[in-house]
Amino acid sequence: MADILDWTGADTQKLNMDTYEDKADEMAARLREETGAGKLPFLTMPYVAELKEQLAEIKEFLKTFDHMLLLGIGGSALGARALQQAFFPQQDQPGHTGPSLWIADNVDAYALEAYLAKLPPENTVVVTVSKSGGTIETVGQYFILKEWMQRHLGDGWSEHMLLVTDEKQGFLRGEANKFNIQTLPVPDNLGGRYSVLSAVGLIPALFLGMDIDALLAGALEIATPLTDPGLTGEELSKHSSFQLATWGAALMDKGFE
8 A cells, every 4th residue: 555645634725835835946956956966865865775784784783682772862863763663662562572772862860870770781782873973962971881881791891882973083983993893884964863764763773673674765765756857846846745845834834833
């Protein structure tokens, strides 16, 4: 069964969407320009083939753990949380016995101490996510978890760590090189809020057993028309993403924010 966009209850007849629909030609031209210049990697996803290979290499490694503790803030954590709640909701229900993803997305000492008190270090992998490799809140958490792992696991602590960061620079890249910690890169020009279909979101998805190939295939099916060098305003106006955007903008004009 094909996915459909159900507009029942959207009250489109009460909204002035024409203002935005009339901009379809302008928006199509901008998409052609920016995708052609490599500015929108969350749409073109040029990194997908290499990422699939990298994820395949760590799949068995991730299966050796029962718990994943993700350190990251903002876009470094929200994508993983959205995927878990959408496609692995059983974790949030009573009696769950499968893999468990825990997300430390702030510097609340009480919450972090609770994780350290209850998680078994021998069955836990810590994934630290920072595109720059120097996000102060995340690096601060990393130091705490590094010391916790060293205290409990000794010389084997780094085998329970995974870093997602810049491929060449930053503090976390230095840690990876110094302690031989496994890493996966955050693609260039990919902002955190758009990073869910990179290693940032797909490592937790893979850990939870999601079909990441299907996720990527579905995303590409939607995104590919938007990256067509010949995209026209008429074609864009029929695309579900444009229709949702114009609806959302029209709602904001009505005071629904």
